[in-house]
Amino acid sequence: MTKYELQKLIFSKQSVLCVGLDTDLYKLPETLVSSYNTKAIEIFNKKVIDATLPYTIAYKINLAFYEIYGAAGYEMLANTLEYIQSLNEPVFLIADGKRNDIGNTAEKYAKAYFSKPLNFDAITINPLMGRDSIDPFLKFDDKWIIPLGLTSNPGAQNFLLAKTNNDEYFFEKIMKTLANDISSEKMMFVVGATQQSLLQYIRQLFLDYFFLIPGIGAQGGNLQETLQNTLTPEGNILINVSRDIIYTDNTNAFQQKIELKAKEYQAIMKRYII
Amino acid sequence: MTKYELQKLIFSKQSVLCVGLDTDLYKLPETLVSSYNTKAIEIFNKKVIDATLPYTIAYKINLAFYEIYGAAGYEMLANTLEYIQSLNEPVFLIADGKRNDIGNTAEKYAKAYFSKPLNFDAITINPLMGRDSIDPFLKFDDKWIIPLGLTSNPGAQNFLLAKTNNDEYFFEKIMKTLANDISSEKMMFVVGATQQSLLQYIRQLFLDYFFLIPGIGAQGGNLQETLQNTLTPEGNILINVSRDIIYTDNTNAFQQKIELKAKEYQAIMKRYII
DSSP: OOHHHHHHHHHHHTOOEEEEOOOOGGGSOHHHHHHHGGGHHHHHHHHHHHHHGGGOSEEEEETHHHHTTHHHHHHHHHHHHHHHHHTTOOOEEEEEEEEOOOHHHHHHHHHHHHSTTTOOSEEEEOOTTOGGGTGGGGGSTTOEEEEEEEOSSGGGGTTTTSBBTTSOBHHHHHHHHHHTTSOTTTBOEEEOSOOHHHHHHHHHHTTTSOEEEOOOOSOHHHHHHHHHHHOBTTBOEEEEEOHHHHTSOOSTTHHHHHHHHHHHHHHHHHTTOO | OOHHHHHHHHHHHTOOEEEEOOOOGGGSOHHHHHHHGGGHHHHHHHHHHHHHGGGOSEEEEETHHHHTTHHHHHHHHHHHHHHHHHTTOOOEEEEEEEEOOOHHHHHHHHHHHHSTTTOOSEEEEOOTTOGGGTGGGGGSTTOEEEEEEEOSSGGGGTTTTSBBTTSOBHHHHHHHHHHTTSOTTTBOEEEOSOOHHHHHHHHHHTTTSOEEEOOOOSOHHHHHHHHHHHOBTTBOEEEEEOHHHHTSOOSTTHHHHHHHHHHHHHHHHHTTOO
């Protein structure tokens, strides 16, 4: 999917919602788990997709939640992707794996997630090893990389928010180095919904780039501030919500409740998308 | 495996060799590939293990080379591990995945690689997201983390060799922050065989820690300098060699040639292990 197509999708669906399929067997409705065992993850994903697709422009699938089940996990991942793709509705698909390695290895990761059967649109990248470790991911047409900019976990203080000898934040050095020769047509950044003043600052530095924004919880305030500080006239953000949507209810009515929750998020978002 | 057991293994085998099973279908002997297709990877691994185990104290398996084959890749990975473990010889097993994510996700990665069936001894970690992203990996008894310190690729210049506002290298800040409260009984560092003066400097800073050292090529000089600069009286290094050993020959005599190559490496190493 191109940048322009993704922006068009934001305006047609009036949404910047990305639903995170971090599907944890131990948090699923009991009826599903007792009927399907591990396979409940795949069944649940399909129900989440059916419930949220009208309000959603992207799905982010965290690979760790599938990797833990080995070959069976891979099958559930592939079946989930196949299901979304079979619906023939444009939606942006992100492999959240934060992969990073030297060139010949990075090439394997790129092929694993950008080729069929998975055929994701984008993969999250950990950029620590530097510019050359990212090159193999850039060789696929219409595919995106999403390197970590500033993450929302407490540990961001340790390194990403440390300062360089140029008095820049370290995350800022990373983002500037990559943006120097990687276009906003191929690269987004992960920017966590931490301090809002930092979000404003980062948005001013990188106006043209999409941000994938994790860390939004149940609080509407936080969501609204994030929209105010990061949404541009062209769109250019994906706000990821995982647990607050997919685990909103674990009774038999879970699918309906998930739909309502996604709709609630989209209703707030559309006020800002003009 | 404990630190003491690993040190004992170094002295009993007179070796610090770690063989990297970065097994690439396109570099295997043709007879194997034409007989077994993709499965040739697993068959080849077993032959490499048989040929190298007398000279080797560790195997490092790069996950990307298996991930690219999806469920079948996972099976080959698990079968390779099962084979090594069935030999009942002490050897240290490293999952080279450079994983990194927030707490609840990191926990999934830790379980995936430290639990059965894989049951690796150690996993390589990308520490960029900070201290809290590493915690879940530390909760497994007798298991190790191997965060990136300084990598050997050109891109190390971009970020790891950048300076902080304290005039430290960034890799140094990372290593010091982690070594501050993670013991050398649970953590090694990846330190690439780049400039030898840096290797000396890093060894002086972290005398008690094992280093996993990639980047050694065919040149004996490089290997010998690395041994001089990093080997301690207790051992405390693993020198990884992948391509130079496993792709040394692709005729029908490949297994014998691989054995000779591993033996050559060990013969140099044993001169330094006293």
